[in-house]
Amino acid sequence: MSASPPLFPLEVHDLTVSYHTKPVLYGVDLQIEEGSLVGVIGPNGAGKSTLIKTIMGIVPPSGGWVKIFGQKGKKAYTRVGYVPQRESVDWDFPVSVLDVVLMGRFAHVGWLKRVSKKDRSIACECLEKVNMLSFADRQIGKLSGGQQQRVFLARALAQESDLYLMDEPFSGVDAVTENAIIELLRELKNNGKTLLVVHHDLSNAKDYFDQLILLNMRLIAHGKREDTFTKELLQKTYGGRLTVFTEIAGQAASSQTSNQFPQKHL
Amino acid sequence: MNLNFFQFVPFFRTILFLFTAGSLHAEQIAEDSSLSIQTVRFLSLTDYSVQIVLLGVILMGMGCGLMGGFVVTRKLSLFGDTLSHAVLPGVAVGFIFSQSKNSFSILMGAMIAGFLGVFLISLIKKTTKVRLDSALGLVLSGFYAVGICLLTRIQKMEFGNQSGIDRYLFGQITGLSTADVLGMGISCILILLLTFLLYKEMLVTGFDPGFARSVGIPVDLLQYILWMLLAFSVITSLQVVGVILVSALLIIPAATASIITQRMKSLLFWSAGLGILAGIVGTYLSFLGNRLPTGPLIILTSTSFFIITLFLHFRNGLLFKWIRSRGKEQKIAIENTLKAIYQELENHNFSEDTITLGNLAKRRRINMPEAHKEVKNLVKKNLAFLLLKKNQTLPNEDILSLTPEGWSEACRIVRNHRLWELYLTNEVHYAPDHVHEDAEKIEHILGDTTVRKIERILSNPRRDPHGKLIPSQQDIEQGFIEKKVIRTV
Amino acid sequence: MDHFFPPLDLLDTFAMPWASPEDIIWNGKIVAMGFFVCLSCGLIGAFIVVRKLALMGDAISHGILPGLALSFMITQSKALLPMFIGACIAGLLCSLCIEWLQKKSPLKADAALGLTFTSFFALGVLLITQMGNNAHIDAECLLYGEIGFTPLAKNLKWGAIELGPRPLATMAMVTLLIISIMIVFYKQLLVTSFDETLSISLGLPIKAIHYGLMLLLATTIVAAFESVGVILVIAMLIFPSTTASFFFSRMPAILFSTIPLAFIYSFGGFFLARWLDCSIAASMVVIAMFCFGLAWLFGPVDGVIPKLLYRKVSV
Known part of the structure; x- marks a missing residue:
């Protein structure tokens, strides 16, 4: 545990998460520097989405902590923009594209005030950036997968956050959208924002991100892409798991949550 | 309908509807219809x-x-x-x-x-x-x-x-x-x-x-x-x-059964049984009073079965789970005390077989009354005994030693801790400065078979990542006597 | 059989209720009561439905019974306020119980809900049968209410001003409360319903908003059910927004369309009940069901027939 400079956009220490008694993440340590574009890769069920969800406080950790810009807890989240996995959104919800993007502005609006013209024009700008302005009045369910993803990206832009967490923004997306998204991510990064992106496609991970996090239940490696995207480390990430480790980690997790029934995840 | 009634009591109607479900006049239970x-x-x-x-x-x-x-x-x-x-x-x-x-x-x-x-x-x-x-x-x-x-x-x-x-x-x-x-x-x-x-x-x-x-x-x-x-x-x-x-x-008996068992067959069996039992008990209860409503009583009986099961079922009940986790906490506290004693002894290269209460408290980072309590727990379980010094004005100088059982237990726990640290460092590739905290948790739950498995994987190591001795299986089995062997190593 | 449906006498059904000033006031109060209930429940219901809590309304509306009974037993009076408080407490307790069971017990969400509210209801029935004495029995009131008695209730006074029959005045106030809360906190309600994660990063108190909504729901149920019964309340939580969603796909539009729908339900139900001489509240639900059916078939958004037509055109 080295003495850290005070303000990492994201700092995760010894994070352990378990569903029921099955550990998903085990003792993960991360320090992400400002202005980096970081890809999280690992096999299915490696806990990539769980990492993001735990950072966002959706999934409670069974050990360890998360600091965002040096802060813990609810206040910290106001500087985070989150792009959810497409599956977790209720697409039948009666809101239009513009409504969704405007939601991103609510942090800047204040409790009792209405959305101002300025917020509206910012929202429109963000939509323009992702090329979705012409769909502003559509109900969100009536868009293609790529378009839906772009709407949520626009919302994250509208939030004007400093740290972005994105859960598989490239899944179910056409090639054009994928390029557009990665351009946008780079632009954000160049503006000094920090981005943590869960990604499932190994073939282009190296081209998209400057830094990579290799994750498979535990942190395998974190660093520059040249250092981490090596055959050996990838094999370690995607190779078989450590049986004893999994087993014991399971016991540990279950002993920590033994005084309550396992949490349900629907 | 009485108009005044509605002028005064708009709410009353809503309540009174149910009087049909039972009797309005809770008549005095006559002597000949007493409980028995x-x-x-x-x-x-x-x-x-x-x-x-x-x-x-x-x-x-x-x-x-x-x-x-x-x-x-x-x-x-x-x-x-x-x-x-x-x-x-x-x-x-x-x-x-x-x-x-x-x-x-x-x-x-x-x-x-x-x-x-x-x-x-x-x-x-x-x-x-x-x-x-x-x-x-x-x-x-x-x-x-x-x-x-x-x-x-x-x-x-x-x-x-x-x-x-x-x-x-x-x-x-x-x-x-x-x-x-x-x-x-x-x-x-x-x-x-x-x-x-x-x-x-x-x-x-x-x-x-x-x-x-x-x-x-x-x-x-x-x-x-x-x-x-x-x-x-x-x-x-x-x-x-x-x-x-x-x-x-439909719901309550089956819900109760689902806490008791996770097998479909026995779930159906329990559910039907609980349904029947609730029916009989509810009917009996309603029979006692003067026309108590049977339906609600059956349901409430069923609900109380559910509540009892939810809290008091031995395996899955919330109360016993809580008690068990309390027991586990106590066990962990005892194990931590033993480990602290071992480490104190190790610090002195096992040259003595006693430590003072003050040192124990310092190592556990607790105050004296707490240390006293922990030691009392150890003494109660016959894991340690207190040797009182003559100088009673300084309670910090109370002296403590382990019984053979305590010694063996302390070795076991330290061994678990150090084995796990070694395992994490060598096999899971954690940095050596990262493994301690994790081992703190794991040491209490490692079973014998897992310990053996780890030993095999690590081919029976003698030293942990920090270079400290891992007390061996033999040391544990021999108990107190083997302490001197360790001292000489 | 043939006299089950009496002949539809247009004059008697549609004109007679409004023949004299007294009639207009009398029947107007009944329709107004229905309108307020439909409107307030519809507004809350729009959010309840998108939050997937549609059956929570059902649960809470049954769960308030022991609260009513206990507050009556304690105060030995039928005063409005204690009953109101008792019912709100019981309603919230019921929803807390459900959530606790869903979280801490191995029960599935639906079982936890069904178990809790039926137990609460059974307890309420038992309590009520225990304290009984001396009154008329109006068996059906809780379940389908008797809105027709609204004009008979004592007028509520505020200082020297007569506010109208108590149930009506209470309901109007609750409706006003709901409308103002919807206007002031629209954003927060919308975001927390749509995306909890975003709400976290916006720093919104998700729990507080959830329980605020539950309390508002309990308040509405208690105020409404005084005269219209549980069934109209449950129906009105779900029907208006679901019907409107066949026409509009934005929240504000759905909320606004509650107004005309409440209007149709209350008048339609009133006339239907007048024709068939049956429960007014239940008739309003029947009308609501009819409207839902129409919307289901013809609604431009996702209606059955437009969908069929569209498919033909596109082929």
Whole structure:
């Protein structure tokens, strides 16, 4: 545990998460520097989405902590923009594209005030950036997968956050959208924002991100892409798991949550 | 109607409706119907009405319990609720059709209405984006309202006053006739038949309909049979507990059973058993007072079974889980104390076999009273003993030594800790400065077999990542005597 | 059979209720009561439905019964306020119980809900039968209410001003409360319903908003159910927004369309009940069901027939 400079956009220490008694993440340590574009890769069920969800406080950790810009807890989240996995959104919800993007502005609006013209024009700008302005009045369910993803990206832009967490923004997306998204991510990064992106496609991970996090239940490696995207480390990430480790980690997790029934995840 | 009544008590009406469910006049219980006499009357089963009512609730409890087992495991609990509301227009139409309280036409009407309701739900699900819970609510309230419209209309018609149709809303066990019990019996037999003949098919369709279809099980047909039997049991139970409480008969026993067991077979068994038991106990309780409402009492009995199970079930009950976790905490505290003592001794290269209480407290980072308490726990478990110094003015100088058992336990725990640290460093490739915290947790839960497995993987190491000695299996077995061996190493 | 549906006498059904000033006031109060209930429940219901809590309304409306009974037993009076408080407490307790069971016990969400509210209801029935004495019985009131008695209730006074019959005045106030809360906190309600994660990063108190909504729901149920019964309340939580969603796909439009729908339900139900001489509240639900059916078939958004037509055109 080295003495850290005070303000990492994201700092995760010894994070352990378990569903029921099955550990998903085990003792993960991360320090992400400002202005980096970081890809999280690992096999299915490696806990990539769980990492993001735990950072966002959706999934409670069974050990360890998360600091965002040096802060813990609810206040910290106001500087985070989150792009959810497409599956977790209720697409039948009666809101239009513009409504969704405007939601991103609510942090800047204040409790009792209405959305101002300025917020509206910012929202429109963000939509323009992702090329979705012409769909502003559509109900969100009536868009293609790529378009839906772009709407949520626009919302994250509208939030004007400093740290972005994105859960598989490239899944179910056409090639054009994928390029557009990665351009946008780079632009954000160049503006000094920090981005943590869960990604499932190994073939282009190296081209998209400057830094990579290799994750498979535990942190395998974190660093520059040249250092981490090596055959050996990838094999370690995607190779078989450590049986004893999994087993014991399971016991540990279950002993920590033994005084309550396992949490349900629907 | 008394106008003044409504001027004063708009709320009162809403409350008073239920007085039909029982008696308004909680009459003084006469001497000859005292508790014991009523009990004897109830248990001896001499009364015909007691016999018929008991038979009714037993059949009802069994039928609904079994159905509930299927329904709850398929996450259809609220379908029962919807179904019980949806049959109401059918009851009314059946009544209009026969113009009398003819059980058969009412039963048929209820069946048809129930099916229509279920069909509408699936149609809404299929053709719209309306969510299931909303669809249930729509059908439930819509059908119920149609039923109420018809029933209030009936009451205004000349044949309506003989209806006594209220009992479908609130249930009235005293009105239970032989024909009603016969209906319950038939539905119960059908349900039993389903359970015994189609058990494995029902199990498969409930668990994984896609798979069931692929192995050639007629999933839809089974679904319809399930609906039909559910409708049967709901309709026949309606007269005992009323529309709203019917779903409780389905849900509560099965929910209780689902805490007790995770196997379908025993779940059905428990669910039916609990249904019957709740029926009998509820009926008995209502028999004690002067016309206490039977339906609600059956439900409340069932609920209290549930609450008791939820908290007091030995394996899965919340209370015992809590106690067990408390026990675990204590065990962990003891183990941590032992480890601290070991480390103190190790710090002095095992040159002494005692440590002072003050040093222990310092190492555990606790204050003296806490240290005293921990040591007392150790002494109680015969893991350590206190040697009191003559100088009693300095309690920090109280001296403590381990018994052979304590010594062996301390070795075991330190060994677990260091083995795990080594495992994490060598096999999982953690940095050596990262493994301590994790080992702090793991050391308490490593079982013998796992320890052996790790030993094998690491090929019986002697030193942990920090270069400290891992006390070996032999040291543990030899206990206190081997301490000197360690000292010399 | 043939006299089950009486002949539809247009004059008697539609004109007679408004023949004299007294009639207009009398029947107007009934329709107004229905309108307020439909409107307030519809507004809350729009959010309840998108939050997937549609059956929570059902549960809470049954769960308030023991609260009513206990507050009556304790105060030995039928005063409005204690009953109101009792019912709100019981309603919230019921929803807390459900959530606790869903979280801490191995029960599935639907079983936890069904178990809790039926137990609460059974307890309420038992309590009521225990305290009984000396009054008329109006058996059906809780379940489908008797809105027709609204004009008979004592007028509520505020200082020297007569506010109208108590149930009506209470309901109007609750409606006003709901409308103002919807206007002021629209954003927060919308975001927390749509996306909890975003709400976290916006720093919104998700729990507080959830329980605020539950309390508002309990308040509405208690105020409404005084005169219209449980069934109209449950129906009105779900029907208006679901019906409107066949026409509009934005929240504000759905909320606004509650107004005309409430209007149709209350007048339609009133006339239907007048024709058939049956329960007014239940008739309003029947009308609501009818409207839902129409919307289902013809609604431009996702209706059955437009969908069929569209498919034909596109082929």
